[in-house]
Each structure stands twice: as structure tokens, then as C-alpha cells.
Amino acid sequence: MIAEAHLGLSARGRPLHATGLLAEVERCVAAAGGWEGVDLVAVGLGPGSFTGLRVGIATAKGLTLSLGLPGRGVSTLEALGAGIGAAGATGERLAVLDGYRGEVFVALYDAEGTTIWEPAVMRPEVLAERLDQVATPPSVAGSGAIRFRDELDGAGGIHIPDDADPIHRVAARHICALAATGKGSEALEPIYLRPPDAERWRERDSFQRAD
Amino acid sequence: MLLAIETSCDDTCAAVLEGGRILSNVISSQAAAHAGFGGVVPEIAARHHLELAAPVVEAALGEAGVTLDDVDAVAVTAGPGLIGALLVGVSTAKAIAAARRLPLIPVDHLQGHVAANFLEPEPLEPPFLCLVASGGHTMLAAVRDHRGHEVLGRTLDDAAGEAFDKSARLLGFGYPGGPLIQQEAEGGDPEAFEMPVAMSRDPGLDFSFSGLKTALVYRCRELGPEGVAERRADLAASFQKAVVDQLVAKLRRALKKGRWDAVALGGGVAANGPLRAAVAELCERQGVRLKLVPLALCTDNAAMIGSAARWATPIPYPLYLDYDAFATGERPVDGPKTQGGLEFSARQQVRS
Numbered sequence: 152m153i154a155e156a157h158l159g160l161s162a163r164g165r166p167l168h169a170t171g172l173l174a175e176v177e178r179c180v181a182a183a184g185g186w187e188g189v190d191l192v193a194v195g196l197g198p199g200s201f202t203g204l205r206v207g208i209a210t211a212k213g214l215t216l217s218l219g220l221p222g223r224g225v226s227t228l229e230a231l232g233a234g235i236g237a238a239g240a241t242g243e244r245l246a247v248l249d250g251y252r253g254e255v256f257v258a259l260y261d262a263e264g265t266t267i268w269e270p271a272v273m274r275p276e277v278l279a280e281r282l283d284q285v286a287t288p289p290s291v292a293g294s295g296a297i298r299f300r301d302e303l304d305g306a307g308g309i310h311i312p313d314d315a316d317p318i319h320r321v322a323a324r325h326i327c328a329l330a331a332t333g334k335g336s337e338a339l340e341p342i343y344l345r346p347p348d349a350e351r352w353r354e355r356d357s358f359q360r361a362d
Numbered sequence: 363m364l365l366a367i368e369t370s371c372d373d374t375c376a377a378v379l380e381g382g383r384i385l386s387n388v389i390s391s392q393a394a395a396h397a398g399f400g401g402v403v404p405e406i407a408a409r410h411h412l413e414l415a416a417p418v419v420e421a422a423l424g425e426a427g428v429t430l431d432d433v434d435a436v437a438v439t440a441g442p443g444l445i446g447a448l449l450v451g452v453s454t455a456k457a458i459a460a461a462r463r464l465p466l467i468p469v470d471h472l473q474g475h476v477a478a479n480f481l482e483p484e485p486l487e488p489p490f491l492c493l494v495a496s497g498g499h500t501m502l503a504a505v506r507d508h509r510g511h512e513v514l515g516r517t518l519d520d521a522a523g524e525a526f527d528k529s530a531r532l533l534g535f536g537y538p539g540g541p542l543i544q545q546e547a548e549g550g551d552p553e554a555f556e557m558p559v560a561m562s563r564d565p566g567l568d569f570s571f572s573g574l575k576t577a578l579v580y581r582c583r584e585l586g587p588e589g590v591a592e593r594r595a596d597l598a599a600s601f602q603k604a605v606v607d608q609l610v611a612k613l614r615r616a617l618k619k620g621r622w623d624a625v626a627l628g629g630g631v632a633a634n635g636p637l638r639a640a641v642a643e644l645c646e647r648q649g650v651r652l653k654l655v656p657l658a659l660c661t662d663n664a665a666m667i668g669s670a671a672r673w674a675t676p677i678p679y680p681l682y683l684d685y686d687a688f689a690t691g692e693r694p695v696d697g698p699k700t701q702g703g704l705e706f707s708a709r710q711q712v713r714s
């Protein structure tokens with residue numbers, strides 16, 4: 152790895168995607184000797200915050216268009232799972248991201264990184280119940296595991312590492328590594344896992360009317 | 363040569379300009395995606411922009427017969443508008459520009475509507491009075507130079523186009539409401555129902571449309587569903603007349619207050635036939651020139667953003683890397699009244 156940057160939150164606790172991402176991309180590319188040395192632009196497709204995903208993917212699309220480079224999108228949960236593996240996990244890996252609104256984004260991978268549970272959004276209590284059915288406890292990490300430690304720690308025998316453990320962070324190097332091995336897709340389509348709010352209301356309304 | 367991108371509401375737009383000449387002006391409308399909701403849904407708009415922005419930029423370059431090698435700067439709508447929608451355009455524009463070390467030109471959306479009049483053929487030279495009415499904004503502006511405009515009046519509640527959309531929903535039409543109400547109104551009597559001409563006693567130049575909508579709600583309640591269905595054309599015609607009357611009354615007052623040689627009409631509501639006719643009549647009576655840009659330049663488009671960018675301040679690479687979009691309402695309403703080229707400051711970058 153040549154360069155990696157990780158942007159946390161601003162002093163006021165707000166994400167820095169819109170203001171910080173492109174500058175970090177430029178610094179990493181400069182460390183690689185400029186765009187001439189770059190063959191592929193990889194980007195995390197989510198799930199995650201809608202705004203964060205759009206800034207990331209729009210930036211990646213703009214770069215590929217401008218530079219004539221290919222792009223590759225990778226599941227953010229898969230990258231988190233790869234990070235759990237890189238940290239030394241030998242068995243199954245459970246990637247749990249904060250899904251906001253009291254829910255988690257979750258996926259389960261085996262030791263080779265093959266998907267066992269497709270990415271899904273659910274309440275932490277539901278995840279805890281599902282974990283009780285699993286034979287051997289997977290290694291777990293992610294912002295959702297931290298956020299819902301009370302609900303998840305110990306469920307099915309899982310152990311959530313300390314909040315400060317870097318294993319919980321999705322690292323851009325894993326997005327790159329997965330893309331370089333051909334994982335993910337050429338189409339840079341975000342993985343939202345949730346319909347837009349208005350569509351949910353419409354579904355609910357028509358459901359109530361049908362009642 | 364300029365590449366311009368506009369994504370402030372529900373149209374994904376890109377254009378290529380050579381000076382004031384439009385080489386391409388691509389507009390991908392999302393109206394169908396929002397039709398079932400009777401209005402623009404911000405989250406749905408943002409999702410569509412993300413899908414469409416890159417293909418629309420490529421289409422604009424293709425139609426213009428140029429490549430990014432020919433482009434000297436990238437212009438983009440920075441606000442006001444729907445923040446999620448704006449972010450897609452700004453992120454795309456910043457990335458395209460940064461990868462090629464090109465300058466970025468952030469543009470105020472409303473100055474874009476004003477600058478649609480500067481485009482060839484037959485550009486309108488300032489000074490002129492500009493009425494912009496659309497689903498997102500309604501304003502009367504004094505345009506004294508190419509760089510900005512002074513807001514003389516703005517809506518205190520709904521935008522004119524928003525009033526059309528809401529009323530269309532009340533009367534059982536689809537979305538967007540403007541064209542459907544106009545069509546229905548053709549067979550109706552505009553004097554059938556009395557509608558309040560809001561702000562008529564207000565000496566200022568601000569607009570208000572929410573009272574009109576309320577009046578329509580009462581009329582519909584009095585008539586009942588069957589009565590509404592029966593008198594729909596009359597209701598549409600009466601409502602439309604009240605909107606047009608208010609817009610024209612304020613324009614007349616503004617013409618009286620200042621010495622203007624020309625009037626320009628912009629925004630999606632400028633497509634309304636009776637409004638065009640009423641404004642034309644007013645201008646003729648007052649001996650003032652009327653500039654009507656083609657419809658594709660009235661509704662949101664990127665050519666107008668590129669046009670405004672010609673007189674705005676370009677931000678050189680890499681000072682715009684942290685540039686952020688701003689949503690409707692984020693700018694202090696009582697702030698400086700002259701708007702146009704957006705001031706920028708390279709903020710202290712926060713890293714962790």
C-alpha cells in the first residue's frame with residue numbers, strides 16, 4: 152500500500168465527505184506519483200449514509216469519466232469483512248454497520264470471503280436472534296456492532312472488540328484489494344438496502360387502503 | 363469552452379458552451395419518477411441524479427462533438443436547491459475538474475435563470491427587469507450588469523409553480539400541474555370563481571400564493587367531489603388567472619418604480635400561455651421590450667448555468683477541493699441583496 156487516508160468527523164460532529172474526500176483522494180494519488188500511475192478507481196457502494204454514498208460514488212464516477220479510467224464498486228460490508236479477516240480472524244466474519252434509525256446493515260462471510268448472508272437491514276434484536284441459530288460464533292466488527300453493543304455482544308457467543316479497535320473501521324485499502332481481485336461490479340450503483348422514504352409511505356398507504 | 367452541470371431539483375442537466383453559443387444542452391427530466399407523489403421527492407431526485415449525471419455529461423460532450431480535452435473550465439450549480447441533489451452535481455463537477463486541474467466555477471441557480479437571457483442568438487444586454495417563476499422559486503429581479511442581480515421581490519410562501527402543482531393535486535390532475543391546469547383552463551371561465559389576488563394592497567414587490575391555494579380548498583369543499591369534477595375547467599381557469607394577475611401586477615408595479623427598457627421572463631411557469639400573453643400585453647402598452655427565451659432555456663438547464671459562469675469568478679485548482687453546495691434557505695434571506703458570482707473562501711481543512 153502506498154497511501155491511505157481516513158477522515159473522521161468534523162469538530163462539530165458532522166461527516167466530511169463533501170468537503171474532505173476529494174482533497175484526500177488527491178493526496179493519495181500524489182503519493183502514488185500522480186494519476187498516470189493509477190489503473191483503476193475503486194469505490195465503496197454501501198450500504199451506508201445516503202449522502203455519504205452519493206458523494207463517494209459521484210466523485211468516483213466523475214474521476215473515471217474525466218480520466219478515462221475504469222471504475223469498480225465494492226460492497227462496503229464486504230470490505231469490512233475483509234478487514235476482519237486481515238486482522239487475523241480464521242472463521243466466519245460478521246460485518247455490522249450502523250444502519251441509522253435504530254437498525255443495522257449486516258452481512259456474513261466465510262473464511263474465504265464468500266457471502267453466507269446477503270447484505271440486509273434489520274433491527275439489532277433480530278440480528279441477535281439470528282446469531283443464536285449460528286453453530287460457531289463469527290468474528291464481528293463495525294460501527295453497528297459498537298452502536299448496538301448492548302443488544303449484540305454475547306449473542307450466539309460473539310465477542311465485540313473494544314470500541315477503539317481499528318478493526319471497526321472500513322478501510323479504503325480493502326476496497327482497493329477487493330476491486331483489484333475482480334470482486335464487485337463495473338456499474339457504480341449504490342447499495343441503499345432501503346427504498347426512499349416517500350416510496351415507503353406510498354407502500355404503506357396502499358397497504359392500508361387494501362386492508 | 364465551458365462544461366456546465368445543473369442538478370438543483372429534479373432535472374439532470376449538462377451543457378457545453380463556447381462563449382455565449384450553446385453547443386449542446388442535455389436535460390434528463392425525472393418528472394415521471396415523481397409523478398406518483400404529486401411533487402418532487404428529494405431522496406428520489408438525488409438517487410436519479412447519481413444514476414444520470416455521468417451519462418448526461420457524456421451526452422453533452424458527445425452532442426457538442428468535443429472531448430474534455432477541449433474544456434477550459436467546469437461550471438456547476440452550487441445552490442440554492444435540494445441539498446442531496448446539489449451534492450451529486452457538485453461532487454461530479456469537482457471530480458471532473460480536479461482530475462484535469464481545471465478551474466471550477468460555482469454558480470447561483472437563480473443567477474442562472476437570469477443569465478439564460480445572455481445566451482445567443484440575440485442576447486439581451488442589461489439593464490432589464492427579470493421575472494423568474496418556477497416550481498422552486500418566484501422572484502422579481504433588477505439586472506444591471508452580467509455579474510449579478512438585485513432581488514426586488516420574492517415569494518413569502520409557495521413558489522408560483524408549487525402553487526400550480528398543489529392546486530393540480532386538489533383538482534385531481536397529475537404532476538407537473540402547470541401544463542395540465544393550463545390545458546383544462548382553456549375550456550373554462552376565468553371569472554367563474556372569485557379568487558383573492560394576494561398582496562394587491564401590499565406596496566412592495568413580494569409575492570404570496572398560499573392564500574390562493576387555501577381559497578381553492580374552500581371552493582372545492584363547497585362544491586363537493588361531484589361539483590369539482592363538473593366545474594373543474596372553471597376552477598382551473600379562475601385559479602390560473604389569479605396567479606397570472608398577481609405576477610403581472612407586481613411586474614407592472616416594478617416597471618412603474620424604475621426606468622426599464624426591457625423585461626425578461628424565466629422559469630418553468632414562463633411556459634404558461636396566458637402569463638406570456640399578459641406580460642406581452644403589459645410590455646407593449648408600456649413600450650418595453652420583452653425577451654422570451656426558448657422553453658428549454660426557461661426550465662432548469664445547464665446552458666444557463668454555463669452562461670452565468672462566464673461572468674462569475676473561477677476557483678483555480680486546488681482551492682475548490684473542499685467546496686460545498688448550499689441548500690435552499692441556507693443563505694441568509696436578509697443578507698446582501700445583490701447575488702451572482704459566488705464568493706468563496708478556501709476553508710481550513712479539518713483532518714483527523
Ligand SMILES: [Zn+2]
Binds near residue numbers: 475
Ligand atoms: Zn430553477
